[in-house]
Structure formats: structure tokens, C-alpha cells
Amino acid sequence: MSKHCKIDLACENISKHFSGFTAVDNVSFTIPKGSFFSILGPSGCGKTTLLRMLAGFESPSSGDILIKQQSMLDVPPNKRPVNMVFQHLALFPTMNVEQNIGYGLRRQGVAKAEITERVAAVLARVGLADSGKKRVEQLSGGQRQRIALARCLVLNPTLLLLDEPLGALDLKLREQMKIELKSLQKEFGTTFVYITHDQSEALVMSDQIAVMNKGKFEQVGTPHQLYYQPETAFVAGFVGDSNRWHGTIISVDDSSLMLKTDDGLSFRAKVAVEQKLEKGAKVEVFVRPEAINVSRTAHSEDDNQLTCTVQTLLFDGANSQIIALEPNSGGKITVAMPQTSDFVDLKTGDQLFLNWSAAQTLGFLVESENLVSAVGA
Amino acid sequence: MGNLGANARLKLGLWLLLMPLGLWLLLLIILPHFELLIFSITDPEDGAFTFEFYFEFFTEPLYWRTFLRTAVMSILATILTLIIAFPVAFYIAKMLKGRSKGIVFAMCLIPFWVSELVRTFGWMILLRESGVISNFLQWSGLAAGPVELLYTDATIMLGLVYSSMLFMVVPLVSTLDSLDDSYIEAGYDLGGTNWNVIREIVIPHAIPGIVSGCIIVFMLSLGNYLTPVLLGGKDSLWFTEQIYTQFITRFNWEQGSAFGLLLLVLSSLIVWLGLKASGQSFTKTMG
Numbered sequence: 129m130s131k132h133c134k135i136d137l138a139c140e141n142i143s144k145h146f147s148g149f150t151a152v153d154n155v156s157f158t159i160p161k162g163s164f165f166s167i168l169g170p171s172g173c174g175k176t177t178l179l180r181m182l183a184g185f186e187s188p189s190s191g192d193i194l195i196k197q198q199s200m201l202d203v204p205p206n207k208r209p210v211n212m213v214f215q216h217l218a219l220f221p222t223m224n225v226e227q228n229i230g231y232g233l234r235r236q237g238v239a240k241a242e243i244t245e246r247v248a249a250v251l252a253r254v255g256l257a258d259s260g261k262k263r264v265e266q267l268s269g270g271q272r273q274r275i276a277l278a279r280c281l282v283l284n285p286t287l288l289l290l291d292e293p294l295g296a297l298d299l300k301l302r303e304q305m306k307i308e309l310k311s312l313q314k315e316f317g318t319t320f321v322y323i324t325h326d327q328s329e330a331l332v333m334s335d336q337i338a339v340m341n342k343g344k345f346e347q348v349g350t351p352h353q354l355y356y357q358p359e360t361a362f363v364a365g366f367v368g369d370s371n372r373w374h375g376t377i378i379s380v381d382d383s384s385l386m387l388k389t390d391d392g393l394s395f396r397a398k399v400a401v402e403q404k405l406e407k408g409a410k411v412e413v414f415v416r417p418e419a420i421n422v423s424r425t426a427h428s429e430d431d432n433q434l435t436c437t438v439q440t441l442l443f444d445g446a447n448s449q450i451i452a453l454e455p456n457s458g459g460k461i462t463v464a465m466p467q468t469s470d471f472v473d474l475k476t477g478d479q480l481f482l483n484w485s486a487a488q489t490l491g492f493l494v495e496s497e498n499l500v501s502a503v504g505a
Numbered sequence: 506m507g508n509l510g511a512n513a514r515l516k517l518g519l520w521l522l523l524m525p526l527g528l529w530l531l532l533l534i535i536l537p538h539f540e541l542l543i544f545s546i547t548d549p550e551d552g553a554f555t556f557e558f559y560f561e562f563f564t565e566p567l568y569w570r571t572f573l574r575t576a577v578m579s580i581l582a583t584i585l586t587l588i589i590a591f592p593v594a595f596y597i598a599k600m601l602k603g604r605s606k607g608i609v610f611a612m613c614l615i616p617f618w619v620s621e622l623v624r625t626f627g628w629m630i631l632l633r634e635s636g637v638i639s640n641f642l643q644w645s646g647l648a649a650g651p652v653e654l655l656y657t658d659a660t661i662m663l664g665l666v667y668s669s670m671l672f673m674v675v676p677l678v679s680t681l682d683s684l685d686d687s688y689i690e691a692g693y694d695l696g697g698t699n700w701n702v703i704r705e706i707v708i709p710h711a712i713p714g715i716v717s718g719c720i721i722v723f724m725l726s727l728g729n730y731l732t733p734v735l736l737g738g739k740d741s742l743w744f745t746e747q748i749y750t751q752f753i754t755r756f757n758w759e760q761g762s763a764f765g766l767l768l769l770v771l772s773s774l775i776v777w778l779g780l781k782a783s784g785q786s787f788t789k790t791m792g
Contacts, residue, residue, distance in 0.1 A: 185690055205693045218691035222709035231705065235696035283695065 135197075136161045136286055136319040137182070142191030144177050151177040153343035154191070159287075159321065159336070164313050166322045166330040169340035170366070175323045178340075179289050182321065183212045195286055206235075211280035212289040216296060217272055219264045225251070225275055226260040232283045250282040254312065269297050273305055274312075281316050290322045294329060306332045327367050331355065339363045361412045361492035370414040371462050374494070377409045384431070384486050387411055392457025396431040397489040410494040417449060418464040419488040422471070423481050430483035436461065438478045452480055538769070544762035558763035568747060572767070575744040576775060578658070579726035582665040586673045586722050587715065589666065594677030595707070599689070610678065617671050625735045628664055629655060632736075656738035664732035669725050673718040680714030681707070716785045720776055727772050744768060 137159040144152040151174040159165045167175045180186040182193060184205030193200040200208055211232070219228050226247050233243045251257050254274040259267065267275065273293060280288055294302045294309075310333045313320050324330055330337045331351040338348045339362070347359045358364035365372060373389035380386075385405060388394050395413065405411075421430065436452035439460065448465040463482060465471060548555040562568045597609050616624065631637045632654035642648035654660060684707065692702035708715070733743035748768070751761030780787060 183690075183694060205690070206696050206698060210694075212691070212694045214687045214691055216685070216687060218685070218687040220688060220691070220706060220709075222706070231692075231697070232695035235698075235701060279695065 134161045135159070136195065137321070138194040138197075139182075140192045140194065142178075142181065142188040142193060144174070144181060144186060145189045150343050152181070152188070155340075155343075155345055156191075157338060157345065157348060159319055162317050162319055163335040164310065164320045164322065164333055166324060166334040166337045167340050168324060168327060168330040168337050168367070171325055173340045174343040175340050176291065179212075179291055179321065179323050182287070183210055183289055184208050209286040210289060211283055211285040211287075212291065213276045213280060213293045215291045215293065217276040217293060219272060219276055219279070221264050223264075224260070225256075225262050225264065225267070228264065228275060229279045229282055232279065236283070246282055250278045253281075253315070254278045270301050270305055270308075273297070274308070277309075277312060281312075281318060285318065288318050288320050290320060292324050292326075294324075294326075302329075309333060331367070339366060341366075358414075358490065361414070361494075364414040364490050364492065368416060369462075370416050373413045373459075375411055375413050375491075377405055377407055377411060377491075379407060380405055385491070387413065387491060389413065389459060391459040393434065393454055393459035393461070395489050396486045397491045405491075405493060411491040412494055414490040414492075415461075415484065415488060417462045420461070420463045420482050420484045422450070422463050422466055423483075424470060424479070426481050427483055431486035432482075432484050432489065434461065434482045436480050436482055438474060438476050438480060441465070441474065441476065450474070450480070452482065538766070541762040541765050544759050545766055547759065549759055558760050559767070561760060562763060562767055568764070571742050571747055572744045572771065574742055575727060576771070578661065578665070579723050580775075582662055582669065582726045583719050583723045585662065586666050586669050587719060590670055590673035590677055590718070591711075591715075593670075594674050594681055597674070598678045598681035599684075599686070613671060613674050621668060621731055624668065625664060625731055628660075628667070628736060632660060655736060656740065658737070661733050661737040661741055661743075664736040665726045665729060668729070668732055669722040672721045672725060676714040676718040676721070677711060680711045684710045712783070712785065716780065716783060719779070723776065723779075724772060727768070 135158050139155060139157050141154050141156050142152060143150065143154050153174070155178065167178065169175045177186060181188050182200075184200065184203065187201065195209060200210075220231065223231065226244075229247045229250060230243045233246060238246070247260065248257070251260055254277060256271060256274055256278075259271065259275070264272065264275075276293065277288075290309075294305050297305060306329055309320075313333075322330070322333065331354075334351055336348060337351055337354055339346045339354060341362050347354060347363045349357075354363060354367045358367060364370060373391065373393065375387045375389035375393075375395075378386040378388050378394070384396050386394065386396055395415075397413065421427075426435070427433070434452075434454050436454050438450055439453040440451040442449045442451065446467060448467075450463050450465050452461050452463060453459075454461070461482065463480075465474070545558050546554055546556065548557070562572075593613070597606060597613070601609055629636070633639070634651045634653045634655075636654070638654060639648070639652045642652055643650070688706055688710070689702055692706045697705070728745060730743070730745040730749065733741040734746060737743065744764070745768075748761050748764045751757045751764060
């Protein structure tokens with residue numbers, strides 16, 4: 129029982145069908161109290177519909193939503209212990225900052241003096257103590273974010289829902305707000321449910337991430353698990369950058385397998401989880417650019433070695449990449465450019481020796497259209 | 506030099522484009538009103554300057570009381586129209602989507618393709634002593650004899666509200682359309698009831714539409730002639746009737762001109778007071 133009390137939200141087999149398609153397909157999950165939970169997925173994957181069901185703006189076709197063990201199915205949005213930060217924030221333009229934040233408190237019938245006090249307190253906590261009298265349009269993008277958060281947090285909701293609130297900000301501000309959001313979440317201790325299509329937002333801020341695709345959760349785990357141990361090809365491809373090939377298994381032994389990609393590269397991948405991989409099976413293979421060791425002299429201690437020439441250099445400061453060509457097969461591979469003095473004068477046509485371990489080569493069996501079982505780790 | 510020539514041509518083009526508007530204003534608005542002004546301050550006997558026609562309005566109770574009655578009835582008609590039109594506009598703008606939205610909006614519009622005269626006669630067919638409603642009441646046994654529903658203030662009010670409904674619905678629909686649904690959802694999400702959301706979020710947003718709709722409806726009601734005369738009969742006592750009487754029946758153009766100008770000035774004054782009272786400015790409402 130004590131374990132149950134720590135669960136703020138539980139969704140049990142919820143589905144949402146619209147005429148002609150299924151937006152959310154039999155999704156179940158629980159969110160522990162005080163955690164930052166993200167739902168990550170491409171646009172149209174059903175994450176917004178899921179969030180709107182939690183807020184109460186849509187009702188599930190089947191399944192149940194429990195907040196603190198209470199079913200929310202018959203509770204209208206204005207009675208749920210849930211508040212939402214909207215995609216475009218929806219700060220009321222006809223009210224000033226104080227009135228915006230006080231709106232929810234006025235609805236609860238809180239006394240005027242206490243409203244003033246609590247609004248001032250929450251403004252101070254989000255670092256905008258002197259902005260109470262300002263109009264919404266006088267605030268910068270980042271300040272509006274904080275006001276939208278304050279407007280919800282002042283009500284002490286059990287659950288705070290965030291619908292891609294950082295989408296409208298420019299890159300620099302978005303990076304800054306990620307850190308700010310995370311620290312505000314820690315400070316207030318409120319359970320956040322954050323939906324986004326931006327994997328970097330999810331990875332940086334979340335305690336747990338659910339990767340959603342076509343109405344279903346592909347995998348739920350910590351950012352670390354999703355990045356290093358993706359369970360499906362979709363997760364491997366969606367979270368982080370990867371080299372991605374289609375290939376065929378050449379041979380299988382106890383601990384590893386050999387495969388050949390369609391454009392002619394040969395790799396060794398380590399067998400880690402139980403699977404039915406046979407010679408000749410079609411696989412999809414993922415290798416992260418930063419997992420590949422690049423050097424200008426030959427090594428031979430790793431499972432996979434390639435001798436390549438530099439075809440293209442993509443300069444992007446610390447995130448610069450090299451597209452290398454394997455001359456014998458014509459296959460291409462993207463690797464992260466090491467930021468050491470060795471590679472400062474790297475130019476097109478230079479020879480490079482690439483090597484990486486089988487453990488960092490993730491293969492997923494292609495079963496007709498479906499991508500299922502996982503290989504490697 | 507070449508630049509200057511281009512600029513001059515641009516200026517000429519601008520003036521030509523503004524010409525129709527300028528002519529319209531000058532010939533149809535400014536000149537007639539100027540003429541009215543001259544008429545109203547000229548003694549017809551010796552052509553001397555006089556204010557007697559304006560004094561007449563304030564000293565003869567029939568005239569200023571008629572104006573007062575017209576103004577009060579028009580304000581009442583405006584308020585009633587707003588109360589009826591707001592839910593209609595909200596339904597069209599926020600509840601309906603896609604095709605049905607267009608259809609319902611068109612249904613509001615279609616009655617206005619028919620002339621106001623025909624629409625008013627339609628009401629007379631319904632409401633007169635030998636009309637549809639009277640006959641129905643007698644047939645169903647609810648009334649013993651013929652019922653006259655015409656020629657009362659309530660009938661005038663009905664006609665005014667009906668004929669100005671569209672002019673309230675259109676500006677309201679366009680302002681409510683511009684209210685993003687997320688504001689309404691946020692209103693509920695933060696704990697608001699229907700009434701809270703309407704009062705604190707929808708109405709403040711719709712104020713410009715409400716004010717411009719009210720100005721149009723008020724001006725149309727005040728200046729209406731057909732509806733009060735046909736539905737109100739001889740005793741309707743509408744100010745526009747006084748103007749008509751002065752010009753046509755009594756052939757007193759000087760008095761009629763003075764009334765015409767007074768109608769313009771006094772109604773503008775009422776609109777200005779209304780804007781002041783609601784804390785709006787004319788430019789904000791029209792922009």
C-alpha cells in the first residue's frame with residue numbers, strides 16, 4: 129500500500145479511437161510522485177491526444193486514468209488535480225501577470241489577501257518578483273514560460289502537464305529553459321508530464337521517457353536506457369543520431385554474429401538478448417557516430433575495423449562530423465569528428481582507420497514490415 | 506530628378522485611388538449636411554441667421570420627448586440584440602466546425618437578402634388581427650376573439666431586434682473566431698466554471714466586437730423609419746417620423762433640417778458616452 133501511494137498517475141489500457149483511426153492504442157503506464165516523465169514521439173504519434181485525455185479535454189474510448197488511485201473518467205477538466213501548460217502558453221492577454229496567476233486561486237475561492245501573498249511568493253520563486261503588474265505582451269518569451277508555469281504551480285497540482293511549451297522559442301533560449309524547467313521541477317517537487325518531439329529536451333530533463341509511435345509506447349525507460357539499450361529499431365533510430373543500414377546475417381555463433389549491409393560493409397555485432405537470428409535473416413543495424421573510434425593509424429583490438437577515406441567534412445563546431453567512404457564496397461559511414469589536435473588539418477581524401485566494438489552495433493530483425501527483436505546491447 | 510518624377514506619379518496615383526471615396530464623402534455626406542446646417546439656421550422669411558428651430562426642439566415637449574423615447578427604445582433594442590446574438594455567435598464561432606459553421610452562418614445571413622420592407626410585411630402577416638398567430642390562437646381555443654399584436658411598443662422592439670440581429674452577429678462571430686480555443690481550455694483547466702470562463706475570458710476578448718456591434722445596432726435602430734412606422738402604427742412616435750413629417754407633411758424644411766442635425770449630434774453623443782462608460786476608444790473598436 130505504501131508503494132501505491134507514491135504513484136501519482138496510472139493509466140490502464142487507455143485507447144482513443146477517432147472515426148477512422150486510432151490515436152492512442154492500449155497504453156498503460158505509471159508515474160511515480162515527483163518525477164519528470166516525458167512522452168517523446170514524432171508528430172501525429174498520439175502524444176497530444178494522450179495528454180489531452182489526462183487533462184480531461186478528451187475522454188478515452190476505453191481504459192482508465194487514475195490519479196492518486198482516483199479514477200478521473202467522470203471528473204471534468206476544471207475539477208481534476210491537474211494543470212496544463214499549453215503549447216502557446218495561453219496566458220490571458222486581457223489580464224496582467226498577477227491576474228493571470230491569480231485566476232486559478234480566485235476560482236478556488238481563496239481570500240484576496242492570501243491570493244496576493246501566494247502570487248507574490250510564486251513570482252519570487254520563478255524569479256520574476258517585480259513583474260506582477262506587467263502586461264503579458266511586455267514579457268519576453270522566457271519570462272512568459274515562467275509565468276505560464278507559475279500560473280499552474282501556484283495551484284499545487286498533483287500533476288503538471290506540459291504540451292511542447294519550448295517549441296516556439298529560439299535555440300539559445302530553449303537550451304536555457306530546459307535547464308530552468310528541470311530545476312523548477314526539482315524545486316517544486318511536482319510531477320511533470322512533458323510531451324515533445326525533441327529528443328534532446330526529453331533526454332536532458334526527464335527521469336523517465338516513454339517513446340511513442342503510432343499510438344503505442346515503444347519503450348519506457350531512463351534517458352540512459354533509451355540511448356544505450358534501445359529495445360526497438362524505432363527507438364534506436366529516433367533517440368540520438370545513428371548510422372543506419374539494412375543488412376543480412378552472414379553467420380551466427382554463441383556470442384556474436386556477422387552481418388553484411390546492403391551497401392557492402394561487414395560488421396560483427398554481439399549477441400546479448402534472446403532472439404531467433406538465423407543466417408540469411410534481414411536486419412536493421414544502428415551504430416552511433418560517437419561510438420566509433422577514429423584514428424589516422426591502424427589498430428586491430430576492436431571487433432569491427434574499417435579503412436576509409438574522408439568523403440565529406442560537415443563542420444559544426446563541437447558537433448562536427450565526417451562522412452567516410454569504404455573504397456572497396458562503396459559503403460558510407462558517419463562518424464563524430466574527434467576534437468583533438470590530430471584532426472585539425474583533416475581534409476577530404478585522407479585515410480582514416482575506424483574501429484568499434486560489436487556491443488555498440490545494434491541489430492534489429494526485420495520481420496516483413498515489422499521490426500522486432502533486439503540484438504546486441 | 507527621376508526619383509522625384511516617380512514620387513509625383515505615385516502621389517497622383519494615390520489621389521486617383523482615393524477619389525471615389527473622397528467624392529462619396531463630399532457629395533453624399535458633407536455637402537448634404539452642410540446644406541442641412543444652412544437650412545436649419547436660416548430664417549425662411551428674411552434669410553437672416555436664427556436659432557429658433559433648435560429652440561423649438563428643446564421647448565416643445567413632444568419633440569424632445571419623442572427623441573428621448575426613441576433613444577431609450579434603441580438602447581433597449583441594442584441590449585436585447587446583444588443578449589440574443591451573443592450565444593448565437595458563440596455557437597457559430599466556437600461550437601460548430603467546418604461545413605456546418607458555414608451553413609448556420611449563411612442561415613443567419615439569408616433573411617437579409619430580402620428587403621427590409623418585405624421582411625417587415627412578413628411580421629405584419631404574422632401579427633395582425635387577422636394574421637397567422639391570431640387565427641391559430643382562436644383555432645386552438647386559447648383566445649375567444651381576434652387578437653391584435655401589432656401597434657405596440659413590444660412589437661416595435663421585436664421588429665428592431667430582428668432587423669438588426671445580423672449586424673450584431675457578424676462582428677461577434679469575427680471576434681470570437683479570433684479567440685484561440687486554448688484560452689478557453691486554459692480557463693477550464695485552471696478550475697473555471699462555464700460562467701467564469703465566459704465572464705473572465707470570452708467577454709473581455711470579445712469587447713471590441715460587442716462595442717462595434719452595439720454602435721451599429723444602436724445607430725440603425727435610432728435611424729430606423731420603416732419598422733416603427735409599419736409595426737408601431739400611428740402612435741409609434743419615432744424621431745425619424747418627426748423629421749419625415751416636417752419635410753413632407755408640414756413642408757417645414759428648416760425645422761426638419763434642425764431635427765436631422767440634432768439626431769446626428771445627439772446620437773453621436775450617446776455613442777461617445779457609451780464608449781466612455783465601457784472604457785473603450787473608437788479607434789480601438791474599429792481597428
